[in-house]
Amino acid sequence: MNFNLTQLSGFMALLNFLLENLSTKHMTVEDNVKELGRTMAGIGEPHSGKSGDLDFFSVDQAKAVISYLKISLLQHYKLYEYLFHSPREELVIGDEEIDQEYYPEEPQPEEESLKVDPLTGFTTEDVKSVLGQITNEIIGSLQTEINEKLQMQEDAYTERIDKLTKT
Structure with a gap:
């Protein structure tokens, strides 16, 4: 614009x-x-x-x-x-718990103590697929709700028009 x-x-x-x-x-x-x-x-x-x-x-x-x-x-x-x-759930992905079970007291070298990327092992297509499913579920229910409300409004307006045309 x-x-x-x-x-x-x-x-x-x-x-x-x-x-x-x-x-x-x-x-x-x-x-x-x-x-x-x-x-x-x-x-x-x-x-x-x-x-x-x-x-x-x-x-x-x-x-x-x-x-x-x-x-x-x-x-x-x-x-x-x-x-x-x-509310959001924290999703923990990684092998940190397993490392603590086997080596609870052993200090880890600096390189191993770095955080593991939670998306390691997932492809771009995996992420797109999951996001697409979630989006479709949310938008699908929203679309249904909007369609129901629009239908109710349409019915109400049709009823009003019918009343006006009868008088």
């Missing part, structure tokens, strides 16, 4: 604001979308007083920012929630 420095700074501040809402305030995607709407309100309306200090964006730029946030942050919101709020 060829943003100038002010617009780029504003975009980064907006992204930081939404991520802070998620990480520290534990906001749901719906609440965060409402906050985004409040922040973006008034763009393109001269002297509206509604603008959330982002009036340096044009309407087209604001639409592009919202579109980008939709396909990046909001579409993968469950993944970000998992990242910020799920």
Whole structure:
């Protein structure tokens, strides 16, 4: 979009604001979308007083920012929630325990005391495969949830339209 420095700074501040809402305030995607709407309100309306200090964006730029946030942050919101709020297990890979069982008192030379790379023995394809499986599981459940919510909204709107056309 060829943003100038002010617009780029504003975009980064907006992204930081939404991520802070998620990480520290534990906001749901719906609440965060409402906050985004409040922040973006008034763009393109001269002297509206509604603008959330982002009036340096044009309407087209604001639409592009919202579109980008939709396909990046909001579409993968469950993944970000998992990242910020799920406890992590420490995965220990190596033979350090075995060495301690056989040689508990023996000091190890400096070279052997270096940490073992936890990815030793795995190929790039192994890592890609595991990450692909995890991503597909998370995104698959998120996609299902989004589709269900969209279907519910579609049904509600269809019902409203039916009521309006009957009157």
